[in-house]
Amino acid sequence: MSDGHDAVGNNPGVLKESSITPVLQLRRVNVSFSGRVAVRDVSFDVAPNKITSLIGPSGSGKTTILRSLNRLHDLTKGAKVDGDLLLDGVDIYKGGIATMLLRSRIGMVFQRPNPFPTLSIYDNVVSGLRFNGVRKKSLLDEAAESALISAALWDSVSSRMKVHASTLSGGEQQRLCIARALAVEPEILLMDEPTSSLDPVSTQRIEELMTELKNRVTMVIVTHNMQQAARVSDDCAFLLMADDRAGELIEFGPTDKIFHDPSDARTLDYVHGRFG
Amino acid sequence: MTDTLNSLPPDPIYDRREQIRAITAKTLRRRSRMSQLFTWALSMSLVIALIPLVLVLFTIVQRGGSDLSAAFVTKLPQVPTIGQQNAIGGIANAIIGTLIVAAMAAAMAVPLSLVLGLYLVEMDTRLSRIFRASVEILSGIPSILLGVFAYIFIVLPEHHFSAFAASVALALLMTPVITKSVETAIRGVPDTVTEAGLALGARRSVVARRVVLPAARAGIITGTLLALARAMGETAPLLLVIGATFSQTWDFNPFHAMSALPLLTYSYSGSAFPSQHRAAWGVALVLVLLVLILNLTSRFISARLSRKAQM
Numbered sequence: 001m002s003d004g005h006d007a008v009g010n011n012p013g014v015l016k017e018s019s020i021t022p023v024l025q026l027r028r029v030n031v032s033f034s035g036r037v038a039v040r041d042v043s044f045d046v047a048p049n050k051i052t053s054l055i056g057p058s059g060s061g062k063t064t065i066l067r068s069l070n071r072l073h074d075l076t077k078g079a080k081v082d083g084d085l086l087l088d089g090v091d092i093y094k095g096g097i098a099t100m101l102l103r104s105r106i107g108m109v110f111q112r113p114n115p116f117p118t119l120s121i122y123d124n125v126v127s128g129l130r131f132n133g134v135r136k137k138s139l140l141d142e143a144a145e146s147a148l149i150s151a152a153l154w155d156s157v158s159s160r161m162k163v164h165a166s167t168l169s170g171g172e173q174q175r176l177c178i179a180r181a182l183a184v185e186p187e188i189l190l191m192d193e194p195t196s197s198l199d200p201v202s203t204q205r206i207e208e209l210m211t212e213l214k215n216r217v218t219m220v221i222v223t224h225n226m227q228q229a230a231r232v233s234d235d236c237a238f239l240l241m242a243d244d245r246a247g248e249l250i251e252f253g254p255t256d257k258i259f260h261d262p263s264d265a266r267t268l269d270y271v272h273g274r275f276g
Numbered sequence: 277m278t279d280t281l282n283s284l285p286p287d288p289i290y291d292r293r294e295q296i297r298a299i300t301a302k303t304l305r306r307r308s309r310m311s312q313l314f315t316w317a318l319s320m321s322l323v324i325a326l327i328p329l330v331l332v333l334f335t336i337v338q339r340g341g342s343d344l345s346a347a348f349v350t351k352l353p354q355v356p357t358i359g360q361q362n363a364i365g366g367i368a369n370a371i372i373g374t375l376i377v378a379a380m381a382a383a384m385a386v387p388l389s390l391v392l393g394l395y396l397v398e399m400d401t402r403l404s405r406i407f408r409a410s411v412e413i414l415s416g417i418p419s420i421l422l423g424v425f426a427y428i429f430i431v432l433p434e435h436h437f438s439a440f441a442a443s444v445a446l447a448l449l450m451t452p453v454i455t456k457s458v459e460t461a462i463r464g465v466p467d468t469v470t471e472a473g474l475a476l477g478a479r480r481s482v483v484a485r486r487v488v489l490p491a492a493r494a495g496i497i498t499g500t501l502l503a504l505a506r507a508m509g510e511t512a513p514l515l516l517v518i519g520a521t522f523s524q525t526w527d528f529n530p531f532h533a534m535s536a537l538p539l540l541t542y543s544y545s546g547s548a549f550p551s552q553h554r555a556a557w558g559v560a561l562v563l564v565l566l567v568l569i570l571n572l573t574s575r576f577i578s579a580r581l582s583r584k585a586q587m
Contacts, residue, residue, distance in 0.1 A: 129296065132299065134296060134299050185289065187293075
């Protein structure tokens with residue numbers, strides 16, 4: 001990463017950053033599946049060039065919230081998202097932005113590495129660009145190199161860009177998926193338990209990577225790993241499942257505060273591993 | 277804001293971001309035009325495809341609706357006479373015949389298809405490849421030939437027509453269809469579930485019976501009912517073997533000749549009596565209603581079972 005980026009990344013007040021990197025705002029968001037409420041009344045802000053983590057026990061709605069941010073629930077029959085979800089002040093559900101454009105601005109990395117199995121490493125990285133109509137070879141090459149460097153994969157794959165992505169190890173595949181998401185130059189990257197299927201060494205590399213990526217994208221991450229949330233995230237949202245099995249936001253704030261001085265007793269219990 | 281942006285040093289990432297966004301937006305505009313065009317073309321195709329269906333249903337209801345009465349579906353047929361040209365009676369024995377033949381066919385085809393489908397998924401042997409090829413060939417055989425088969429191997433040795441022979445022909449017709457849906461449904465059950473069962477020390481047969489088949493039941497039941505609905509409307513396989521289209525008596529013995537709805541439609545529509553000629557529409561309507569009920573039931577069951585599976 002060149003110094004120019006760091007300057008932007010380290011100065012959140014710089015206009016360039018705040019005008020280009022949008023903030024996500026959730027206001028009273030509800031998600032239901034065929035009438036059954038899965039997430040109720042969730043409101044929080046995602047600050048630019050920060051990592052926001054969503055933590056909470058299984059069923060508390062973390063992944064459901066994450067997937068509502070780039071409209072992946074559109075693919076689920078019976079799914080309904082209410083409330084306001086604002087990207088850069090524009091509501092992403094009320095016709096403010098085309099879904100395809102939205103998803104190129106808000107990328108996603110999934111729980112299990114899912115490179116396209118029949119494509120080469122290079123073709124995987126540039127697939128998002130090609131899907132969006134980018135044909136220019138120089139632009140594709142440039143974006144691929146930049147994304148692979150950012151994903152800390154360039155050194156190990158630059159000499160074998162034409163081999164199948166399936167020949168990579170699990171950790172490398174996940175970094176390839178991160179590179180694939182980055183190549184589209186999203187402003188926000190959603191990560192759904194990105195290290196849960198990886199070994200500790202690969203996990204550590206991905207965590208380091210996330211910290212380095214902050215000057216390039218804003219990240220929202222779902223994790224079951226409390227230490228991971230404490231290590232990498234700047235802000236943290238803690239969710240719990242209510243009696244009717246709907247997920248609710250218990251507390252949102254700077255990660256330090258959530259882990260060391262939470263306002264809610266349930267948050268304290270959870271981050272200290274007393275339940276969940 | 278743009279001025280402030282331009283005054284800052286150029287940044288390759290943000291530059292590229294702008295370029296990519298511009299191309300994406302352009303692609304999106306082109307695609308949304310194409311999308312509108314295709315949506316329109318597909319809607320038109322749908323309308324064109326629906327026209328025959330609507331016309332057929334409309335005609336059947338219009339012409340057959342007046343025949344539909346309690347007597348029509350509960351009474352035995354009569355032969356019209358010169359004096360009483362409109363006395364055609366009902367079609368109860370043809371309804372019974374169709375139901376008995378369909379039930380027997382299902383009783384034969386379903387177990388066979390379950391075993392076949394399971395075998396095709398679980399085993400990859402020379403035998404399974406032969407079975408697979410056989411099932412595919414069977415599904416391509418013209419249905420009248422299945423009737424010929426039942427005629428040669430059941431009617432001729434027995435020296436009489438029978439509902440049983442008809443059900444064998446229909447079972448042969450249904451088996452490839454049900455086998456295919458059993459196979460698809462079983463393939464849809466995740467391998468991890470099968471592995472979980474095996475990891476508990478269960479035999480493959482036990483895992484198949486207790487875990488895999490129940491998990492696949494929605495697909496299996498739907499496939500079976502759709503195949504049944506399809507088979508109930510078949511005329512050709514029955515033509516040579518069922519034998520008693522114009523029967524005027526009750527007969528519940530499956531090894532006797534019987535009447536059936538599709539054949540009755542066929543026979544009535546070639547009748548010399550205008551009243552029977554008209555009644556052919558009524559028979560067709562009853563058949564359509566029976567098939568409709570089966571279709572709706574299969575939809576209901578599959579919706580219910582797949583909802584249960586989610587919870």
